[in-house]
Amino acid sequence: MKLSRLCFATVFTFAVLIAAGEVKTYAQAPTDPQIAGIVQTANQIDINHAKLALQKTSNPQVKEFANQMISDHTSLQKSVNDLAKKLGVTPQDSPTSKQLKQQATDETKKLTSLRGDAFDKEYASHEVAYHQAVIDAAKTTLIPNAKNAELKSAVEGAAPLLQGHLEHAQQLEKSLGSK
Numbered sequence: 001m002k003l004s005r006l007c008f009a010t011v012f013t014f015a016v017l018i019a020a021g022e023v024k025t026y027a028q029a030p031t032d033p034q035i036a037g038i039v040q041t042a043n044q045i046d047i048n049h050a051k052l053a054l055q056k057t058s059n060p061q062v063k064e065f066a067n068q069m070i071s072d073h074t075s076l077q078k079s080v081n082d083l084a085k086k087l088g089v090t091p092q093d094s095p096t097s098k099q100l101k102q103q104a105t106d107e108t109k110k111l112t113s114l115r116g117d118a119f120d121k122e123y124a125s126h127e128v129a130y131h132q133a134v135i136d137a138a139k140t141t142l143i144p145n146a147k148n149a150e151l152k153s154a155v156e157g158a159a160p161l162l163q164g165h166l167e168h169a170q171q172l173e174k175s176l177g178s179k
Contacts, residue, residue, distance in 0.1 A: 037092045037097045042100060043073045048108070050073070052108065052111055062176075065168055065172050072165075111123060121176050121177070127169040128166065128170055131162060132166055
């Protein structure tokens with residue numbers, strides 16, 4: 001279960017980065033410590049945005065979704081931290097993790113400036129786009145290029161969880177009348 005959660009976190013992070021074009025800009029793949037740092041960063045960003053949603057929304061559906069994101073990503077974060085400790089890897093910042101942090105700061109500023117329905121709609125729309133990018137990149141880039149059979153299997157096994165997050169975000173977006 002821990003390996004599957006780590007792979008999900010890794011898939012999640014790299015899928016978003018690939019979809020955003022961030023990974024292509026680096027000639028060399030990140031090191032294991034940088035990967036651990038990227039995964040930690042991505043999870044923390046999702047946790048932080050969900051916590052912001054809990055503070056700003058009064059919509060029970062948005063609260064339910066945010067609580068799910070906090071729960072799932074906190075669990076993933078623990079798995080990543082446990083594995084990094086087990087492997088003796090100290091997470092490190094990288095250009096990618098720094099860029100993720102900057103993008104999160106920008107989105108947080110946008111979310112913070114919104115209130116009520118406008119906040120809820122932006123949060124839901126952002127989550128739909130983010131999870132769709134993850135699924136697309138996993139299907140088109142990660143799974144076909146995975147060399148290790150166990151990794152490929154774990155990535156493929158993460159698909160139902162990713163799809164579940166996307167469907168939940170889409171339902172939320174639809175219920176809010178978002179974009």
